[in-house]
Each structure stands twice: as C-alpha cells, then as structure tokens.
Amino acid sequence: MTKVATITDVAERAGVSVPTVSRVLTGAAKVSAAKREAVEAAILELNYRPSGAARVLASRRPMVISVIAGDTSRYGYAEAIRGVEEAARAGGYTVMITVVESTDAEEVERAIDAALSQPLAGVVVLKFDPPGVVALQRIPPELPVVALSGIRDTSVPQALLDETRAAEEVTDFLLSLGHRTVHHVRVPPSRKEDGRTTGWRRALRRAGAEIPEPFDASWEARSGIAIGEALAADADVTAVFCGNDEIAMGVIRGIVIAGKSVPADISVIGFDDHPLAELWSPPLTTVRQDFAGMGRRGFDLLLAEIEGREGRRLSSERPRLVVRESTAPPSR
Amino acid sequence: MTKVATITDVAERAGVSVPTVSRVLTGAAKVSAAKREAVEAAILELNYRPSGAARVLASRRPMVISVIAGDTSRYGYAEAIRGVEEAARAGGYTVMITVVESTDAEEVERAIDAALSQPLAGVVVLKFDPPGVVALQRIPPELPVVALSGIRDTSVPQALLDETRAAEEVTDFLLSLGHRTVHHVRVPPSRKEDGRTTGWRRALRRAGAEIPEPFDASWEARSGIAIGEALAADADVTAVFCGNDEIAMGVIRGIVIAGKSVPADISVIGFDDHPLAELWSPPLTTVRQDFAGMGRRGFDLLLAEIEGREGRRLSSERPRLVVRESTAPPSR
DNA sequence: GTGAAAGCGCTAACAC
DNA sequence: GTGTTAGCGCTTTCAC
Numbered sequence: 001m002t003k004v005a006t007i008t009d010v011a012e013r014a015g016v017s018v019p020t021v022s023r024v025l026t027g028a029a030k031v032s033a034a035k036r037e038a039v040e041a042a043i044l045e046l047n048y049r050p051s052g053a054a055r056v057l058a059s060r061r062p063m064v065i066s067v068i069a070g071d072t073s074r075y076g077y078a079e080a081i082r083g084v085e086e087a088a089r090a091g092g093y094t095v096m097i098t099v100v101e102s103t104d105a106e107e108v109e110r111a112i113d114a115a116l117s118q119p120l121a122g123v124v125v126l127k128f129d130p131p132g133v134v135a136l137q138r139i140p141p142e143l144p145v146v147a148l149s150g151i152r153d154t155s156v157p158q159a160l161l162d163e164t165r166a167a168e169e170v171t172d173f174l175l176s177l178g179h180r181t182v183h184h185v186r187v188p189p190s191r192k193e194d195g196r197t198t199g200w201r202r203a204l205r206r207a208g209a210e211i212p213e214p215f216d217a218s219w220e221a222r223s224g225i226a227i228g229e230a231l232a233a234d235a236d237v238t239a240v241f242c243g244n245d246e247i248a249m250g251v252i253r254g255i256v257i258a259g260k261s262v263p264a265d266i267s268v269i270g271f272d273d274h275p276l277a278e279l280w281s282p283p284l285t286t287v288r289q290d291f292a293g294m295g296r297r298g299f300d301l302l303l304a305e306i307e308g309r310e311g312r313r314l315s316s317e318r319p320r321l322v323v324r325e326s327t328a329p330p331s332r
Numbered sequence: 333m334t335k336v337a338t339i340t341d342v343a344e345r346a347g348v349s350v351p352t353v354s355r356v357l358t359g360a361a362k363v364s365a366a367k368r369e370a371v372e373a374a375i376l377e378l379n380y381r382p383s384g385a386a387r388v389l390a391s392r393r394p395m396v397i398s399v400i401a402g403d404t405s406r407y408g409y410a411e412a413i414r415g416v417e418e419a420a421r422a423g424g425y426t427v428m429i430t431v432v433e434s435t436d437a438e439e440v441e442r443a444i445d446a447a448l449s450q451p452l453a454g455v456v457v458l459k460f461d462p463p464g465v466v467a468l469q470r471i472p473p474e475l476p477v478v479a480l481s482g483i484r485d486t487s488v489p490q491a492l493l494d495e496t497r498a499a500e501e502v503t504d505f506l507l508s509l510g511h512r513t514v515h516h517v518r519v520p521p522s523r524k525e526d527g528r529t530t531g532w533r534r535a536l537r538r539a540g541a542e543i544p545e546p547f548d549a550s551w552e553a554r555s556g557i558a559i560g561e562a563l564a565a566d567a568d569v570t571a572v573f574c575g576n577d578e579i580a581m582g583v584i585r586g587i588v589i590a591g592k593s594v595p596a597d598i599s600v601i602g603f604d605d606h607p608l609a610e611l612w613s614p615p616l617t618t619v620r621q622d623f624a625g626m627g628r629r630g631f632d633l634l635l636a637e638i639e640g641r642e643g644r645r646l647s648s649e650r651p652r653l654v655v656r657e658s659t660a661p662p663s664r
Numbered sequence: 665g666t667g668a669a670a671g672c673g674c675t676a677a678c679a680c
Numbered sequence: 681g682t683g684t685t686a687g688c689g690c691t692t693t694c695a696c
Contacts (some may be wrong), residue, residue: 004474006673017683020386022675030681047472052449053388054673057688061675062385064450065430072417073410073624082405085431094446096428098395099417114426118396118450140379221611249611256613276608279553279581281588292405307538338689356684362665370671389672505689514692 005046005281014042015122025050043224062119065302066096068111068139070131074219075246075274077126080148083295084124089232093121093304099130099295112138124148124295127158131191144305148298151195157305159298163271166287166319167199170241172267173205173321178329179239179267185217185227185251188245196243196271217247224250225257231266232258238266238330245270245277245286252326254282263328273322289319337378339568345559346374357382359444381650385625390587394451398428398621400443402463402469405457406551407578407606408623409458412480416456422633432463433612442655444470456627459490476637480630483527489645491630492584495603498529498619498651502573502601506541507654511571511599513541517549517559517583519575528575549579557589564590565599570598570662577602577618582613584612584658595660605654621651 007025011018016035018284023029024039031039043049056062067084071077081097086094096118100111112135115123122144125136132147136156139145147156152162174182184200193201197214204211215230217223224242228251231237242248248270252262262268262282272276297315304311343350348367355361355373363371370614374380388394397417403409413429420427428450432443444467447455454476457468464479468488471477479488482495493528506514516532529546536543549561551554556574560583562571574580580602594600594614602609605620629647636643 008673018673019684021684022684026675028675031671031683035682049448050443051389051451053385053394053451054688055449056385057383057389058673067650071414073407073414076406078405078410081429082403082431085404085429089431089443089446092446094428094430094450096426097413097417098426099414099421111421113381114421114424116381117387118426119383129675132680144689190518221607225611227676246608246611253613254613275553276581277580279557279578279585281585281613296693340689350689351668351691352666355666358691360691364665367666381687386672387691389674390689390691392672 005048007048007050009046010039010042010048025026043142044079047056056119063093064096064118064120065093065122065124065299066098066099066115066118066120067124067126068115068132068135069126070100070129072097072099075102076272076289077128078308079291080126080295080298083292084299085295086292087296091299096120100135102127103130103134108134108138110137115129116143122146122151124298124302126298129218130192130322132181142146144302146298146302146305147219150314153267153315154313157301158315159294159301160316161193161294162198162290162302162316162318163287163289164202165322166289167196167241167271169199169321170271170287171200171203173323174239174241174267174269174327175203177208177239177327180211180330182239183212183231183237184214185224185240185242185247186214187247188216188218194243196241200241204246217250221246221250225250225254227251228254228256229258231255232260239327240268242268242270245272245274245284248284248286248326249280251274252282252284261287263326264331267327267330269327278324280326285324285327286322287319288322290317338435339380339382342374342380343373345378346370350534353628361607379469388451389617393455396428396450396452396538396604397425397454397456397494397631398430398447398450398452399458400430400447400464400467402432402461404431406419407461408604408621409515410574411623412458412627412630415624416631417627418624419628423631424584429448432467435448435462435466438613440466440470443467448472453575454478454638456630456634461649462524476634478630478634478637479584480576480626484646486645489633490647491626491633492646492648493621493626494527494648494650495535495621496531498603498621498653499528499537499573501531501653502603503532503535504621506571506573506599507535508600509543510570511664513544513604514571514573515544515569515580516546516564517556517572517574517579518546519579519609520548520550524628527573532573549575549582553578554584555643556580557586559583560586561590561633562586562588564592570600571659572600574600577604577606580616580618581608581612585615595658599662601659610656617656617659618654619651620654622649625649
C-alpha cells in the first residue's frame with residue numbers, strides 16, 4: 001500500500017502553495033514559468049494524480065456521465081454505448097454504466113440510486129425497451145438527461161433513429177415488389193407497440209393491404225426458427241418483415257428447414273444491419289441503423305444541456321434501407 | 333436548478349446532528365429508533381441522496397471499479413463487460429468504462445488518467461488485445477487489478493478462459509476426424525501469437541502433422557470471405573480452424589461462393605460460440621466461451637483483492653467444444 | 665447513543 | 681502572480 005501523493009505533497013516538494021499547484025493543474029490562472037516547471041517536475045517525481053472526488057466536491061463540476069441501459073451486450077445497445085463513450089472521452093468525460101434489468105419499481109430505483117451515488121454531469125438513457133422507459137421517468141429533474149430512442153417523444157432531449165419511418169419504408173418496399181401484404185415478426189418486449197410495428201401497420205393500412213396478426217419472437221435466436229417454420233407452412237406468406245436481423249436470420253433458417261427458399265418463395269427483411277447480415281445466406285436485406293452515431297449525437301445533446309447552451313433538443317436521423325438478396329418479387 | 337439536499341439539511345429537518353444522519357446512512361453505529369425514523373422521514377421528504385464524492389473523500393473507500401477495454405461492442409468484449417457489471421452491481425459497486433483504442437503510449441496514458449481521475453476501488457482490464465496488454469502494464473501498482481485473459485500469465489490475478497488448451501482440443505478433434513492437417517485463420521491483432529494460434533500449432537506438432545502458414549483476417553466481416561475463397565481454391569485444404577465465429581462465418585460464405593460445400597468438402601470450426609453460430613448454415617461447430625462468467629469471476633477476484641483477502645489469484649475455466657454441423661470427416 | 669470537532673484533497677474568493 | 685482562508689458534503693475520532 002504505497003501512499004498516494006496529494007496536492008499538498010506536490011506543493012511542498014515544489015516549494016509553492018497548494019492553490020498554485022491547483023492553478024497549473026486546471027490552467028485557471030497564470031503561473032510564473034519557474035513555479036510551473038517546479039510543480040510539473042514534482043508531479044512527475046511523485047507520480048501524482050489529482051483526486052477526482054475532491055475535485056468534484058470543491059468545484060461542483062462533475063465530469064462523469066452515466067449511461068443507463070436495459071442491456072449492454074446486444075448489438076444495438078453495445079454500439080450505442082460505444083458511441084457515447086467515444087464522444088464522452090473526446091470531451092473529457094468518463095462514462096459509467098448502469099444496467100436496469102426490469103421495470104420493477106424497486107429494481108429501477110436501486111439502479112438509479114447506484115448511478116446517482118456518483119456526482120453526475122448528466123445521464124444518457126437507452127430508451128430501447130421498457131426498463132429504459134421506466135428508468136427515464138425516474139431521473140431527478142434537476143439532472144441533465146438525454147434519451148436515445150427509436151420513437152419520437154418530446155418530453156426530454158433525444159437522439160432519434162426514426163424507426164417508425166424506416167419501418168414504413170421497408171413495408172412500402174416489399175409492397176412495391178408486388179407482395180400482397182407483409183407479415184411481421186416483433187422483437188420483445190412488445191408490451192407497448194414499438195416503432196417498427198407501428199410503421200409497418202401504418203404502411204399496410206395506407207396501401208389498403210390486409211394487416212396480418214404479428215408474430216412475437218423472444219430474444220432466443222431459435223425462437224425465430226420456429227416462427228420461420230410456421231410462416232413457411234402458410235401458403236399466403238410471401239414477405240416477412242422482422243424486428244431485427246437476428247430474428248430474421250432465425251426466420252430464414254426456419255423457412256429453409258421447412259423446405260422453402262428465400263427469397264424465391266418468401267422474402268425476408270431484417271432491421272439494424274447487424275455486422276453479420278451481409279454474410280448471411282442469402283445476404284440480408286435490412287435497415288442500417290447507426291447506433292454508434294446515435295450515441296455520439298446523444299452525448300452532444302447532453303453536453304449542450306450540461307453547458308447550458310440552448311438549442312436543439314432533438315437530433316434525428318432516418319435509418320436507411322439496404323437492399324441485398326433476401327428480398328424479391330413474389331413468384332406468383 | 334432545484335437545490336439538492338445535503339446531509340446538513342437532513343440533519344436539521346430531523347432535528348439531529350450530522351453524524352447521526354451519517355450513522356443511519358452507513359449503519360456504522362447504533363441509533364435510537366426514534367431518531368432513525370426521524371432521519372429516514374427527512375431523507376424521504378427531501379429526496380436526499382448522499383454525495384458519492386464526499387463519501388469517498390471522507391471514508392477513503394471508493395465504490396467504483398473501472399473496466400479498461402480495447403473495445404466494448406464486439407461479442408466477447410460486450411459479454412465480459414456485462415459479467416463484470418452484473419457482479420459489481422450485486423456487490424454494490426458501480427462500473428466505469430474506459431476504452432483504450434491503440435497501444436500508442438500517449439493514448440494509453442490518457443485513457444488510464446481518465447479512468448483514475450475517479451477514486452477507484454480497483455480495475456478490471458480486458459487483456460484480449462494489445463491495447464489491453466499495454467494498459468495493464470500501466471496501472472499503478474497500488475491499485476487492485478485483475479486481468480481477463482485467454483492466456484495464462486501470473487503477473488496479476490486473472491480470470492482465465494484457457495483458449496490455448498481449447499484450441500488444442502479443437503485441432504485434435506479435427507485431426508481425429510481423419511483430416512491430414514488443419515489450416516488456421518487468425519483474428520487480429522496477431523502481433524504476438526495468441527493462445528488460439530499457439531494451441532493449434534502445438535496440437536499439430538504433437539500429431540506430427542504439417543503446419544501450414546496461417547491466414548490473417550481483419551475485423552471486417554468480409555475479409556473472411558476472401559480467405560474462404562482462397563482456401564477453397566487449394567485442394568489440400570480439408571479442415572479450417574478460425575480464430576472466431578464471425579470469421580468462420582465469412583470463411584464458410586467464401587467457400588460456398590467458390591462452389592465448394594461445408595462440411596462435405598471442407599470442415600470449418602469457429603471459436604466463441606457466438607449467439608448466431610447455431611443459426612448459421614450449416615450450424616457452426618465451435619468452442620463455447622463463457623465471457624460473462626469470466627467477467628463475474630474477474631470481479632470476484634478483484635473484490636478479494638480490494639478486501640485484502642488472500643486467496644486464489646487465478647480463476648481458470650476451460651472453454652468447451654460444441655460440435656454442430658460444420659465439421660465432418662474428409663471426403664477422401 | 666449522540667454531538668462537537670477535525671479533516672478527507674481539492675478549488676474558489678480574496679487579499680496582497 | 682501568489683499565498684491565505686474558506687468550504688465543498690461527508691465520515692471519523694473522541695468526548696460525553
């Protein structure tokens with residue numbers, strides 16, 4: 001347990017006062033070259049690092065932001081977090097991760113408490129799922145916050161990836177290929193209708209197409225397989241829009257297992273543009289979502305809030321359709 | 333900007349002294365039921381949350397751990413981080429993430445500085461790649477630290493997923509199927525030999541098999557495709573061991589594009605057991621790595637260090653072979 | 665049990 | 681420019 005050097009040690013060693021050391025640290029005021037060098041030398045010799053805790057306490061300017069998320073390892077989540085971290089690091093902030101696993105009030109409260117036990121400059125909430133939605137509501141109002149979301153909502157500043165619009169585009173695309181209607185497999189949690197489902201339904205309604213009952217997949221990769229098999233068994237099914245790429249991959253697999261082929265018999269389209277989507281066979285038609293970019297935009301919005309700059313409260317981007325080989329006109 | 337309540341406010345409101353509030357907060361000493369209730373009521377009314385910064389400063393007991401990683405969103409990384417976060421949360425710790433993108437000394441230094449600008453209870457380093465290796469070396473010695481790694485190394489406590497052994501097992505398995513030798517595609521960064529390559533080489537040598545020159549893939553999914561095509565063009569190739577599942581998927585795709593089939597013409601085996609591996613066609617034979625478990629084990633080791641408990645400095649687990657359908661005996 | 669006093673490592677405000 | 685003085689919000693003695 002080597003003793004860690006404090007600012008006092010540095011000051012003594014450099015033969016200056018504590019505030020002078022602080023001045024060279026923060027650059028808040030001019031310091032003569034001689035003293036500055038003495039201080040810098042002392043810092044090096046003692047291998048000194050300022051204590052963030054003391055700093056925050058004295059300056060009341062926290063340099064930590066917290067990301068609250070329902071998951072950290074699934075593709076979109078992980079990428080969004082990466083984007084936030086990148087932007088935060090560039091801005092001199094560090095990021096804490098807190099995961100909130102359910103919508104249970106107590107569990108959410110505990111997560112928020114944990115996050116707020118640090119003095120925080122602000123919070124980024126991944127409003128991708130019900131835990132995220134609930135967590136967002138519980139953030140104390142005095143704290144700068146931004147939501148990362150797929151659905152427009154003006155209650156807090158947000159970085160948006162407009163999935164409702166994108167889902168409409170996807171559905172329109174399938175319709176334009178000549179399909180009578182488009183079936184849909186939802187990703188969990190589908191408690192409230194998500195943007196993808198809303199967009200799909202809207203496009204179908206506008207086109208006057210029949211609106212089939214959506215299927216519900218779980219996060220389990222293999223749940224897609226069962227659904228794919230069911231879909232293949234229904235001769236009316238010629239086009240399927242899946243809530244994400246992983247589900248689409250499972251669905252395709254199920255269709256193939258059932259003896260049909262993609263896209264000859266059934267067109268399948270995913271969502272997200274997962275890195276493996278282009279490697280799939282057939283390469284998956286999908287919607288590219290720039291999650292990392294969303295994370296970066298979210299941090300920028302948050303920084304504006306933190307610094308009290310008035311300005312945009314919304315940074316919106318439209319995911320775009322990537323047509324590959326899992327979609328084709330219907331064979332009949 | 334609502335004013336945030338401090339412990340002094342709570343003390344006043346409850347009609348007790350500040351230390352008494354502290355006592356009910358920390359449970360460090362007995363407080364009479366009456367005062368305890370008064371304090372608890374005041375806390376609720378004022379919506380008070382203790383300041384972590386002040387707490388750390390006064391108690392010198394940080395409750396934050398930092399995860400330092402070269403990446404946060406790729407499968408194994410994201411899962412390992414999830415495991416650490418889970419275990420940390422259960423233990424009352426919060427986790428900060430710092431990514432170090434290169435081995436550049438200055439960049440590494442900056443990352444470590446950022447991480448250490450918080451008062452840290454300890455550090456978990458994802459020693460999966462060169463940035464991780466370098467970062468690990470730069471952690472100040474007085475700080476508890478554990479490495480998450482695939483290669484045994486006794487310099488610091490570590491949670492190990494013994495990939496060298498696993499790679500030997502994979503190679504032996506392919507050889508036992510009747511293949512003359514096994515080709516290998518490495519994942520980046522392959523600067524120094526990784527455990528997977530070492531194990532592969534060792535098994536081949538022991539079996540007296542020819543040791544072909546390994547191929548180097550990039551993180552780009554499609555780099556696997558080109559390698560797959562090259563492999564397919566070589567009639568001597570009947571079995572390929574890929575450094576991870578994503579690469580294996582690309583390689584399979586390349587082989588198929590080149591007109592050969594898996595496993596009839598060439599067996600392919602991956603590493604990690606990516607969630608999509610079982611959905612691939614053919615379902616991928618691979619090695620299951622419990623990254624989240626590794627993260628949890630790593631945190632446990634770290635906690636032991638933090639609490640000064642002597643004990644194991646190594647928590648080792650052997651990844652296990654998962655045989656699916658991308659491997660078969662050679663056709664000739 | 666409980667309060668008064670001291671102090672954690674730093675920055676801010678104010679002299680000089 | 682530079683030092684002195686306060687004080688950030690807590691926990692930790694140490695009396696009582």
